[in-house]
Amino acid sequence: MIAIPVKDTGDNPEVDERFGRCAFFCIIDDKGTKTFIENSAKDLSSGAGGQAVSILANNDVDVIIAPHIGPKSMTPILELGIKVFSVGNAKTVSEALEGLKLNILKAVGEEKPGLRRV
């Protein structure tokens, strides 16, 4: 399952620049079917990124495509073995998925995460 932070739930949603505080996540299954989850972490006073990761993990997401993911979110992402790709120039879900298919999206996550794990 692929997850992309989005601003709306239309046919071809616009990618949200924010990860932990995006409005919705667009989840795309192996057949290309889109479903949407409202991001219940978006209004948390702190730790929204981590909670967003946990929501995605519980929806069996193993790939995230996003413009930017903060260091606090990268810690659990690496721990859970979720792959992350930078969205690059793509502005919509269709463009992002096309980029992934063409293998032109840059993989992120190899750099040191921001938080130490136990």
Added chain:
Amino acid sequence: MNIVVLSGKGGTGKTTISVNLANIAGSDIALLDCDVEEPNSHLFCNNEFTSYEDVGALYPVIAEDICIHCGKCGSFCNFSAILCTKKMNIVMPEMCHDCGGCSLVCPVDAISYETRTIGHIRRGLFNQEQQFIDGILNIGEFSSTKIIEKVLSQGLDAKHRIIDAPPGSACAAVETVEGADLALIVTEPTPFALSDMKMVVEMLENMKIPAAVFINKSGADETELLEYCKAKELKVVGRLPFFKEYGEVYAKGGLLSSEFPEVNKLFVTLWRDLVNEA
């Protein structure tokens, strides 16, 4: 008596007022610098620190063989320090505020705690006899309250404690003000300082701590500031004018109350008023 010197806006002169009050307040006092993210009272003190003590914070460790993955600890935690996912529990010690709530909500007692060092406190003498304690939060840590708590546990045998607070009106400032007898709000005649001061006043009202106002760098129009003080029944207990010479002495780590007789007189009067006020 505990007098906390705070401001809201940074850079209004909390440290200037704190160290100069300490300078003239006699020997039976303790000066505590609770601005543990950037302590600077020590810059006005020529003595070396004589002792150091590490400060630790607890973080949860989940026993995976006992955990039933109910997710209660994760949903309880306000700071997302525990993420309970289908696959595993993830604990992020830096996010933890050491409240102990996760072990209370755990139905199977799977959570224990370990300690990690987040900073330290330093002890020394300010003048010859006055106690001086400050704290340092390690770089990269989020939560300063445990260090502040430790600093505030010091110097209790002194007759009066002068407490240099961190800026702002968030957790660190609330922790510092807790248990204070009097808050001295240091402000300056600028709209920015007044705006942040209003947040501090609201915080002090909620905590029911009496407050007085000191106007530092005075000389500009104070109309709006004075109107606000009047409306809130806040007494203006002193003013330090904005003079270049004061800035120069401060920048060299000098004490204004030692260098300028008129400033010395000002702080002696201020100290007497504060002690009477509280």
